[in-house]
Amino acid sequence: MDVFEAIGTQRAMRRLKPDPVADEDLWTILDAAIKAPSGGNRQPWNFLVIRDPETKRKIGEYYLDGWNKIYGPFKDFALADPATARTFNSAEHLANHLAEVPVLIMATVQRDGIAPGSPGGASVYPAVQNLMLAARAIGLGTTITTLHQHHEQEVKELLRIPEGIDTMALIPVGWPKGHFGPASRQPVEQVTFWDRWGERRER
Numbered sequence: 001m002d003v004f005e006a007i008g009t010q011r012a013m014r015r016l017k018p019d020p021v022a023d024e025d026l027w028t029i030l031d032a033a034i035k036a037p038s039g040g041n042r043q044p045w046n047f048l049v050i051r052d053p054e055t056k057r058k059i060g061e062y063y064l065d066g067w068n069k070i071y072g073p074f075k076d077f078a079l080a081d082p083a084t085a086r087t088f089n090s091a092e093h094l095a096n097h098l099a100e101v102p103v104l105i106m107a108t109v110q111r112d113g114i115a116p117g118s119p120g121g122a123s124v125y126p127a128v129q130n131l132m133l134a135a136r137a138i139g140l141g142t143t144i145t146t147l148h149q150h151h152e153q154e155v156k157e158l159l160r161i162p163e164g165i166d167t168m169a170l171i172p173v174g175w176p177k178g179h180f181g182p183a184s185r186q187p188v189e190q191v192t193f194w195d196r197w198g199e200r201r202e203r
Contacts, residue, residue: 013141
């Protein structure tokens with residue numbers, strides 16, 4: 001798939017089929033992930049592929065608790081606005097069905113691989129985006145999530161993640177129930193300035 005087609009049609013796919021994902025496909029998207037840039041080329045990332053049903057069930061419990069605490073109080077408000085209702089419903093669906101997703105990939109970063117004062121995400125999120133674009137190219141749905149971090153310590157103990165390693169993102173991976181397509185975004189002209197802040201141009 002052309003890279004611009006993959007970028008233009010990638011969207012958060014939160015409704016995923018329970019159908020299995022082949023090892024070959026996982027290796028393909030993981031290999032894309034490690035091609036990403038990182039500060040000083042130190043590559044301080046690791047990826048934990050989670051398929052075990054009981055482990056997914058437990059992570060799903062932690063994730064749902066995080067969802068209910070952060071977004072639960074705003075449900076009525078979100079559903080009252082058509083602009084946010086669709087996204088809220090799909091995110092809530094994922095929160096209630098995370099354990100049914102065939103594969104979860106935990107992206108982590110090694111703190112000792114990050115230069116002092118540098119944000120850890122700067123060296124892992126490009127890899128996450130590579131992974132998600134590669135998934136899109138072969139038809140797999142993904143989304144980037146972080147709600148498991150409300151139970152970070154419990155998740156790290158469950159997955160035997162050692163000290164000095166931070167979890168940065170949890171990426172559900174599966175065959176989508178819906179269709180890929182362009183996501184709603186602000187026009188680039190509105191968010192881009194030229195030479196000075198506030199100086200916009202038209203195409």
